[in-house]
Each structure stands twice: as C-alpha cells, then as structure tokens.
C-alpha cells in the first residue's frame with residue numbers, strides 16, 4: 001500500500017484524538033512494537049520497541065538504540081493528535097420550538113464559517129459504569145450547524161458572514177422532538193441506559209472523507225495528523241540499528257495551548273525519558289546526560305503559497321505544495337530555533353536528495369506557534385520546527401500536497417533520524 005493511501009485511511013479513521021491514538025497503536029503493533037503502561041515497572045534493553053499511552057490521547061513510541069541513552073541521546077519527532085473542532089458543551093439537548101439542538105463549545109480556533117452547512121458526525125470516548133477503560137465510539141447520528149439564508153440577513157452579502165461562536169455554532173440534531181440528553185442518544189446505540197455513562201469526551205467531525213483533488217489532499221485534520229502519520233511511518237520504517245534512541249511523541253492539547261496533563265507542557269515527555277533511562281540501568285545524572293545529547297524536531301503544518309492570497313506570506317520564505325517539508329523560522333520565538341541542527345538537516349537533505357523548503361511569517365502578519373518552543377523550554381534540548389506546506393489551516397477542509405507525505409517521511413526517517 002502506498003504511503004498516500006495508507007495516510008488517507010489513517011486520517012479518515014482518526015476523527016478524534018482518541019481515535020488517532022488507537023490508529024497509531026494499531027500501526028505500531030503491526031510493526032512489532034509492544035505497549036508499556038505508566039503504572040507498571042519498565043525494563044528496557046537495546047533494540048526494545050515500545051509505546052506508552054497517556055489517557056488515550058497522547059502517545060510516545062521508541063526504538064532503544066544500541067549505544068546507551070546517556071552516551072548517544074535520543075532523536076525525537078514531536079507532533080500533535082488534536083485539531084480544532086466543535087465539542088458538546090452540555091449533554092442536555094436544547095429544544096427550540098420543536099427542534100433538538102446540541103450546545104457546542106469551540107475547541108481551539110477552527111475557521112467557524114467552514115463548519116456551517118456540513119454533515120457532522122459525532123465520535124469520541126465514553127466511560128461506562130463498572131468499566132475501567134473508556135469505549136471509543138462513532139455515533140450513527142448526523143448533526144448540522146446550519147447557516148442562515150442570504151435573503152434573511154443583508155450582511156451575509158456585505159461584509160460577509162461572521163458567525164458568533166456563542167450563538168451560531170450549535171448543532172441541530174433533529175427537526176422534531178428526540179432525546180433530551182446526548183447521553184441517551186449515545187447510550188441507545190450501545191444498548192445502555194444514559195445513567196450507565198459516567199463520562200464522555202466527544203468531537204464533532206466532517207462526515208465527508210478526505211479525498212485526492214488532482215495532486216492535492218483535501219480533508220479535515222491535516223493539521224496535524226499529516227505530521228503524526230509521517231512521524232509514525234518514519235519510526236516504523238527507520239532502517240537498521242543505530243547507536244542513538246529514536247522516538248516519536250504525539251501530544252494532545254496543542255490547539256488549546258498545551259497546558260494540560262496530556263499537552264507538550266505536561267510531565268509526559270520528561271517522565272517518559274526518565275523512565276527510559278532508569279529502566280535501562282541509568283541514574284539521575286544519566287537522565288540529564290541524555291537530555292544534553294538529545295534533539296527534537298517538532299513537526300506541524302506550515303502555510304504554503306496561496307495563489308489568491310499571495311500577500312499573506314513572505315515571498316522569500318513561503319513553501320509551495322508538493323515541493324517538500326519546510327523548516328520554520330521565527331525571530332519572535334513562535335518556533336524553536338537551533339541553527340546547528342537546522343544546518344545539519346539542510347546539509348544532509350541536500351546530499352541525499354530530499355527536498356526541503358523554508359517558512360517564516362511576514363514581519364507584519366501571523367502568529368501561529370507549535371509545540372516546538374514549549375518542549376525546548378521544558379526539556380532544554382536542541383529543538384527545531386518543520387512542517388509540510390498547506391492551505392486553509394484550521395478549515396474543516398484543509399488542503400496539502402500529495403507528494404509531501406513522502407517528502408515529510410523522508411525528511412524524518414532518512415535525514416533527521418540518520419543525523
């Protein structure tokens with residue numbers, strides 16, 4: 001199977017961070033990785049291939065190197081499993097006249113207009129009385145955040161639609177009647193009663209699967225499942241034994257600032273590295289020696305050249321679709337910066353023929369960031385930012401280049417992991 005069609009399968013099955021981590025585990029298991037649990041003791045040896053999951057939404061995986069962590073460090077690829085979306089704010093369904101409406105909260109910064117007039121699915125995890133692990137589910141229900149007819153509001157024509165996140169984004173579940181509470185809807189699909197469900201974590205998502213449009217991928221959640229998939233593939237397909245340890249870490253909560261128990265600002269990566277070192281026979285000194293010899297590439301999507309908005313990016317540092325992953329630079333600290341590391345990457349990429357571009361925001365525009373600066377600050381390790389170019393970031397229907405799937409995998413697998 002080509003990496004492009006395999007990626008589309010991964011993307012379409014990963015409608016929530018819970019589902020993305022489940023898909024990631026399946027790919028890792030099929031490649032011979034086995035799970036370790038944060039609550040148990042770990043024993044590591046050279047060549048160990050394992051992964052650990054925190055709360056179903058954040059995951060790290062690694063291949064322990066032959067040379068010892070403290071002496072050879074780690075090469076880590078970081079990305080994020082979450083994407084901007086609508087999430088139920090209350091499980092109680094509102095009734096407006098006879099219409100059944102789900103009150104939603106806005107997770108991260110989706111382009112709200114793009115969520116209107118779409119057929120929305122509902123998926124996530126439920127916690128059921130008497131069961132320790134949550135059940136993942138995909139509801140059969142379809143919801144709609146409906147826009148207004150242009151005849152009913154002159155401002156829709158000029159200045160154009162600007163949905164109010166509190167008033168206009170709630171999702172219609174039924175025109176007439178229906179359940180009073182979302183838990184009743186989900187419980188009925190699982191043969192449960194609503195009172196059996198003790199917790200829910202649900203995302204709405206576009207029911208339309210991702211598609212190939214010419215030489216581009218059109219789909220939801222490319223930011224940042226594109227990079228998650230490339231990271232997984234790079235780790236699984238990395239050739240041969242190396243002295244250093246190779247790893248990936250896919251965090252939840254990037255879109256809401258990373259400051260949760262599952263985000264890049266959490267204890268997850270530091271604890272995982274500490275566990276790896278001590279489970280390999282090292283001590284606290286060895287943890288810090290490992291950090292000093294390690295490096296991380298934060299992989300998150302970059303803004304590509306847009307033919308209808310050429311002035312939105314800087315002509316000199318804007319990547320183009322299908323021409324390779326971009327290294328990202330920011331003088332304001334929006335991206336992590338390690339000149340020696342990016343220099344080494346550019347040099348090796350050129351030597352082996354992997355295309356690499358550059359991205360930087362205009363001085364007078366832009367301000368998106370990534371997990372890169374957070375991990376650099378928390379861990380103190382050499383960190384840089386990179387990502388494939390895309391258009392319409394945070395739309396429910398984003399656009400990226402087909403060839404950049406392989407370009408990104410090659411950059412991570414053949415360049416970064418081989419430095």
Ligand SMILES: [Zn+2]
Pocket residue numbers: 080223224254300301
């Ligand atoms: Zn992102």
